[in-house]
Amino acid sequence: MLVDEYIPIIGKGPVEELKLLAEKLSGKVITNINSTAMGGGVAEILNRAIPLLNELGVLAKWEVISGSAEFFVVTKKFHNALQGAHVNITDEELDVFLENNKINVEQMDLSGDIIFIHDPQPLALIEKKKEFKNKWIWRCHIDTHAPDRRLWRFLREYVEMYDAAVFSSPGFAQELPINKFLITPSIDPLSLKNKELSKETIDSVLEKYDIKKNKPIVTQISRFDRFKDPIGVIEAYKLVKKSVDCQLILAGGTAVDDPEGTEVLSEVQERVAGYPDIHVLQLETPADIEVNALQRASTIILQKSLKEGFGLTVSEAMWKEKPVIASAVGGITFQITHDYNGLLTRTIEGTAYSIKELLCNPGYAKRLGRNAKEFAKQNLLMTRHMRDYLLLFLSLYHPEEVAHL
Amino acid sequence: MIHAKNPFVFKTRLDLLEITGRKAKNLKELVDLIESASLSVIYHHTQHFLSFQQYMSPKSPNDFAHWIKKELHEEVLSEKIIALDLQKLLDVHELKEKVLQLTKEHLASDEYRLFNVPSGKEFHFINAKTFIVPTGQAVYNLFEFYEALKKVSVNSIYFHLFGVGALLGKREDSFSYWLENELKEVNLANCVSRLDPFVFHTAEDLKSQLIEHVKKRLEVIKKSEEAII
Numbered sequence A: 001m002l003v004d005e006y007i008p009i010i011g012k013g014p015v016e017e018l019k020l021l022a023e024k025l026s027g028k029v030i031t032n033i034n035s036t037a038m039g040g041g042v043a044e045i046l047n048r049a050i051p052l053l054n055e056l057g058v059l060a061k062w063e064v065i066s067g068s069a070e071f072f073v074v075t076k077k078f079h080n081a082l083q084g085a086h087v088n089i090t091d092e093e094l095d096v097f098l099e100n101n102k103i104n105v106e107q108m109d110l111s112g113d114i115i116f117i118h119d120p121q122p123l124a125l126i127e128k129k130k131e132f133k134n135k136w137i138w139r140c141h142i143d144t145h146a147p148d149r150r151l152w153r154f155l156r157e158y159v160e161m162y163d164a165a166v167f168s169s170p171g172f173a174q175e176l177p178i179n180k181f182l183i184t185p186s187i188d189p190l191s192l193k194n195k196e197l198s199k200e201t202i203d204s205v206l207e208k209y210d211i212k213k214n215k216p217i218v219t220q221i222s223r224f225d226r227f228k229d230p231i232g233v234i235e236a237y238k239l240v241k242k243s244v245d246c247q248l249i250l251a252g253g254t255a256v257d258d259p260e261g262t263e264v265l266s267e268v269q270e271r272v273a274g275y276p277d278i279h280v281l282q283l284e285t286p287a288d289i290e291v292n293a294l295q296r297a298s299t300i301i302l303q304k305s306l307k308e309g310f311g312l313t314v315s316e317a318m319w320k321e322k323p324v325i326a327s328a329v330g331g332i333t334f335q336i337t338h339d340y341n342g343l344l345t346r347t348i349e350g351t352a353y354s355i356k357e358l359l360c361n362p363g364y365a366k367r368l369g370r371n372a373k374e375f376a377k378q379n380l381l382m383t384r385h386m387r388d389y390l391l392l393f394l395s396l397y398h399p400e401e402v403a404h405l
Numbered sequence B: 001m002i003h004a005k006n007p008f009v010f011k012t013r014l015d016l017l018e019i020t021g022r023k024a025k026n027l028k029e030l031v032d033l034i035e036s037a038s039l040s041v042i043y044h045h046t047q048h049f050l051s052f053q054q055y056m057s058p059k060s061p062n063d064f065a066h067w068i069k070k071e072l073h074e075e076v077l078s079e080k081i082i083a084l085d086l087q088k089l090l091d092v093h094e095l096k097e098k099v100l101q102l103t104k105e106h107l108a109s110d111e112y113r114l115f116n117v118p119s120g121k122e123f124h125f126i127n128a129k130t131f132i133v134p135t136g137q138a139v140y141n142l143f144e145f146y147e148a149l150k151k152v153s154v155n156s157i158y159f160h161l162f163g164v165g166a167l168l169g170k171r172e173d174s175f176s177y178w179l180e181n182e183l184k185e186v187n188l189a190n191c192v193s194r195l196d197p198f199v200f201h202t203a204e205d206l207k208s209q210l211i212e213h214v215k216k217r218l219e220v221i222k223k224s225e226e227a228i229i
Helices: A002-010 A012-024 A041-055 A069-082 A091-107 A123-132 A149-159 A199-208 A230-241 A261-271 A288-297 A312-319 A348-360 A362-379 A382-395 B027-036 B039-045 B063-070 B075-082 B092-108 B142-151 B154-168 B175-181 B186-193 B203-228
Strands: A029-034 A059-064 A114-118 A135-139 A164-167 A179-182 A217-221 A247-252 A278-282 A300-303 A324-327 A343-345 A402-404 B008-024 B123-139
Touching: A002 A012, A002 A041, A002 A382, A012 A382, A012 B008, A012 B123, A012 B142, A012 B154, A029 A041, A041 A059, A041 A312, A041 A382, A069 A091, A069 A149, A091 A123, A114 A123, A123 A135, A123 A149, A164 A382, A179 A382, A199 A288, A217 A230, A217 A288, A217 A312, A230 A247, A230 A261, A230 A348, A247 A261, A247 A288, A261 A278, A288 A312, A300 A312, A300 A348, A312 A324, A312 A362, A324 A348, A343 A348, A348 A362, A382 B008, A382 B123, B008 B027, B008 B039, B008 B142, B008 B154, B027 B063, B027 B092, B027 B123, B039 B092, B039 B123, B063 B075, B063 B123, B075 B092, B123 B142, B142 B203, B154 B203, B175 B186, B186 B203
Parallel strands: A029 A059, A029 A114, A114 A135, A135 A164, A164 A179, A217 A247, A217 A300, A247 A278, A300 A324, A324 A343, A402 B123
Antiparallel strands: A179 B008, B008 B123
């Protein structure tokens, strides 16, 4: 079984527990719905989770809502507003959102025992709940600790119709009259993006992108998104470059539900003109092996986000034993304890200082990386995440405080 | 080797974390919310030796102590809470009262100054919704017990060592109770009941120590059986 391949990493006991829990859900159909099949953390998790759950005996399905370009522009605005950006959303745009959900309601099979909705794009499908009398869960993957109030009031009416909601941090959970659970996302240590790679594979990727092996590499892997602050990364690098020679890689893909990507990429390309040691790489999705190789070849991994739901790229780097410098925002603060398994920063200058500190103190960087790997093993792997999801599904049928299964 | 009348049935304990929505921004609020918190909330915030590897970790297994030190900078109070010997306070209610007593004493002392943490640094109260699941392992003698210990997860070990008394207020599922009452292994039972989760770096270390105790006892039994033959 695929699940048994995790035994060398986490041991036999936790794998057996997954099988025990899955057995208790035997026969239940769980339909996951999100807005993109490729690109971004949600699709990545589902790509790995669905086969795993099915192999465990849970009938997990995955459907993707369809939408016009206009719909995805609106939902991207939703995404930004929920993360606290000042965005004006018109009534017409709210109608576009609702209308698209209505079209999808008619096209989708929503008869599963549990309908598991990911993020706000398919949120309004819940209106169909009364027809099926099944259980619905909303999984919010984004940082909603200070959402745009008007938009939240609008969305809240739909969220309240769910049986439960799931957040990645307690600070993200707004006041709601339904059960709210805390489940952090995860990475899969066996995926192409995270498995061990040969030196030859890593070298071939560096060669492909003309990246030198004789100079330290500082890398940020992220979509070209303003919340990931690629411009801030470039400014931090420029400060470091004045005294320490190093290269910078900014690498990211694109996603169907992110229409802003191209615009941000152009801004980034303008900023790096005249800096041959800055490599801006637009990766074809999926580019898992390339991302893996770039992370493994890096001396330091950055995640200088201004807002962050969780920051799976941080988890990936930690699993690869890399020292990570990341912003103290969102779910990153759950993953990194400053000066123990990584460094947390808040400014461009602070990020530059930390990069220089780690480049000049490789022993310290190594210690941070070692602690990062141990933390990732205990808290950030797919197996822990699947256990939490199985418990979440079971909780819908066992409301008691202590459930004897 | 003694064969038990009643088997030891291995179970495991798994928690789903529930966001209560309650949060404290200062020590006074923390006291108020601890006072009204359910025992499963208190249990969750004081048993992180299970969910976090302690090796190389700067975190105390007690969330209250950790937050009081890190965010409120009340190091003396934090130390006093960390020092509560949880092994002897298996009753979570008693532990809750002790934490409250120490914190209230501190609030009334001259050392205390009201300090509100900035937004985003509040203490969030989390409830552990618990699932107890039989693992399918039922054993009748010490050898089978030893073999099963090697297979089950650390969650199961912790549940039977510490979770039963703390959570359900009963001893029937505990290792030492079964060893003493079913197998008449009084010394081994005493040894097992003295295992302290706070002195081991990792949950796996504690599991290894438990297995080692049982293994040693099995060797003694084997030698005495050989001597009789």
